[in-house]
Amino acid sequence: MQTLTVDLGDRSYPIHIGAGLLNQAELILPHLAQKRVMIVTNTTVAPLYLARLTATLEAGGVAATQVILPDGEAYKNWETLNLIFDALLTQRAERKTTLIALGGGVIGDMAGFAAASYQRGVPFIQIPTTLLSQVDSSVGGKTGINHPLGKNMIGAFYQPKVVLADTDTLKTLPARELSAGLAEVIKYGLIWDVEFLSWLEANMDKLRALDPVAITHAIHRSCEIKAQVVGQDEREGGIRAILNLGHTFGHAIETGMGYGNWLHGEAVAAGMVMAAETSRRLGWLSDADVARTRALIRAAGLPDVAPDLGVDTWLEYMGHDKKVEGGKMRFVLLKKLGVAVITGDVPADVLTGVLTAPH
Amino acid sequence: MQTLTVDLGDRSYPIHIGAGLLNQAELILPHLAQKRVMIVTNTTVAPLYLARLTATLEAGGVAATQVILPDGEAYKNWETLNLIFDALLTQRAERKTTLIALGGGVIGDMAGFAAASYQRGVPFIQIPTTLLSQVDSSVGGKTGINHPLGKNMIGAFYQPKVVLADTDTLKTLPARELSAGLAEVIKYGLIWDVEFLSWLEANMDKLRALDPVAITHAIHRSCEIKAQVVGQDEREGGIRAILNLGHTFGHAIETGMGYGNWLHGEAVAAGMVMAAETSRRLGWLSDADVARTRALIRAAGLPDVAPDLGVDTWLEYMGHDKKVEGGKMRFVLLKKLGVAVITGDVPADVLTGVLTAPH
Numbered sequence A, B: 001m002q003t004l005t006v007d008l009g010d011r012s013y014p015i016h017i018g019a020g021l022l023n024q025a026e027l028i029l030p031h032l033a034q035k036r037v038m039i040v041t042n043t044t045v046a047p048l049y050l051a052r053l054t055a056t057l058e059a060g061g062v063a064a065t066q067v068i069l070p071d072g073e074a075y076k077n078w079e080t081l082n083l084i085f086d087a088l089l090t091q092r093a094e095r096k097t098t099l100i101a102l103g104g105g106v107i108g109d110m111a112g113f114a115a116a117s118y119q120r121g122v123p124f125i126q127i128p129t130t131l132l133s134q135v136d137s138s139v140g141g142k143t144g145i146n147h148p149l150g151k152n153m154i155g156a157f158y159q160p161k162v163v164l165a166d167t168d169t170l171k172t173l174p175a176r177e178l179s180a181g182l183a184e185v186i187k188y189g190l191i192w193d194v195e196f197l198s199w200l201e202a203n204m205d206k207l208r209a210l211d212p213v214a215i216t217h218a219i220h221r222s223c224e225i226k227a228q229v230v231g232q233d234e235r236e237g238g239i240r241a242i243l244n245l246g247h248t249f250g251h252a253i254e255t256g257m258g259y260g261n262w263l264h265g266e267a268v269a270a271g272m273v274m275a276a277e278t279s280r281r282l283g284w285l286s287d288a289d290v291a292r293t294r295a296l297i298r299a300a301g302l303p304d305v306a307p308d309l310g311v312d313t314w315l316e317y318m319g320h321d322k323k324v325e326g327g328k329m330r331f332v333l334l335k336k337l338g339v340a341v342i343t344g345d346v347p348a349d350v351l352t353g354v355l356t357a358p359h
Ligand SMILES: NC(=O)c1ccc[n+]([C@@H]2O[C@H](COP(=O)([O-])OP(=O)(O)OC[C@H]3O[C@@H](n4cnc5c(N)ncnc54)[C@H](O)[C@@H]3O)[C@@H](O)[C@H]2O)c1
Pocket: A042, A044, A045, A048, A071, A072, A073, A076, A103, A104, A105, A106, A107, A109, A129, A130, A131, A132, A133, A136, A137, A138, A139, A140, A141, A142, A143, A152, A169, A170, A171, A172, A173, A174, A177, A180, A264
């Protein structure tokens, strides 16, 4: 097991990464204000891991109830969130009752927002079970739900007490979902650490085969980079935005194609290629850099070509993005591989070129 | 105009109290991150004050849009909150767009929660137009909505940038609502300041007649006391709970009688008499103290007798209260007039006695 601390003053918390963590009550018990928890999970994850987690908790003397939500991004909305509130109120959950998210990013985001909002805040623990949620949503405290007019538009910044990333849970994850998680892992290399990028190129096959040493390293290094960025900018005023590499394009793909048809990671992968392509047109990346980016993304089993939404649709869905400021669009681009930059100065013709080029 | 600062470190903010503040753009302008605001108000307050506020803002160069909600506690729910999100998204409000609450506590709580949650937090300004919201909800940062199973169960702690309590707006407030606000004013005397309690006894007629000097003093002293308590305990771990004097009983009355039939302040008034009565049975208050409490409450035009809900209903609705901890009910009582105490040790027979006595 490897452990890393997300440093946020009195809201700091540890992330434990390794195999078999679901069996280790001692990782959870010290963080409970009361020996009472409610586990939030979904219909896919419950049959796989709920019994094991419940057994671990009960062996530790913890009373555990659960709420099992329907599975899917399409359910990341108020109606589903309300099922959590209904369960909390019906069970008369108290201010010290801990909410545990057991599942991917959708469960983590919803359970986190429910924990932030129920009685204006109850303790929260993350047990992410997808690669994407282990390397991304478990660090940084963003929680929330979608609105028909935009993704993640309603939510809170809310930190967990502890995160358990049990790499064993990845064994049941569909290959397509594993690849989606690798998109965010590649992102960390692109924006922050060109050595990590090279390491990924050398180890991509091992990662896709879930080699235990490789996958633990990749998760650890990803969380480390994200924690470093978030530690400097908890509430996203500045540098944190570099974590959105590929996301302005990606969100447009997700929205334009209908939530859930493209996986988040797939859309981000194609979006990162577009960001790299924009950077190339601005003279920052070479043809070879873009080719290297595309190759790594393909090696991870991800799309390096975005769907053709048409310029108007692209602009409309990109304009709804949270990175808009003063009506002007800001982009996360690459100054070189391993170095991200945030800019509001992308000439219209460069942007249009990227949006209309064969993606 | 009087000004007071709520001291919460980097979330500190000023409260301005006085006549004609709605006309003073200079009180608002320094707090805007962007010259763009959305005013949240309701169908009752809009015809009275929306044009004036909008004119003041526009004279200051601020682009102001609005969303007008249906009026009433019954609408303090997700559906209505969502009208705010719909408006924000339809108007493409950005992260620096300020939400301004113009109305009573219902509007303040909903607009505040919307500001806390939209894009995980946008700036927020309170312009409370009821006495209750001027002396209570404008200090402390509690925001939220109701759930069918309990009041204020979903929300956030979120501080405004500035609060404007324009005493002129109270001139259109129905007398019953003014009295409801006086319940919270009396509460501050009971829990914190027996001299202020005496001052209230001497000035109750002036307050009900909206004498400008008296009403400004009452609001100022109330906010001062609340700010002092909240400053010691922003997230309600300890002493802040004394602000809930009468509220455990009061919430049971509100729920038991159906939201909106008893005003919040009326329920709290009757609840404070029950708290005083409980304190008397524990030997802390004298018969004269309780009589004095009842007299002041009646002088404010408030009920000093609770409805007879029946013990089971009382206990059920009191049990859903947020002050429950470890399954045990905690009460805010009076050690003497002007001194509140929080206790989990009310013998069952004392409680039952209070709940079954002629209220
Ligand atoms: N909060 C943040 O900072 C943050 C960051 C990135 C993404 N997100 C959000 O996360 C979501 C995407 O997360 P995701 O990719 O984990 O999607 P997901 O939660 O939908 O999980 C993907 C699928 O895998 C299933 N699953 C989960 N664990 C499994 C396991 N161990 N075995 C088999 N199946 C399993 C899920 O039930 C689901 O069907 C999006 O809503 C996105 O907005 C949030």
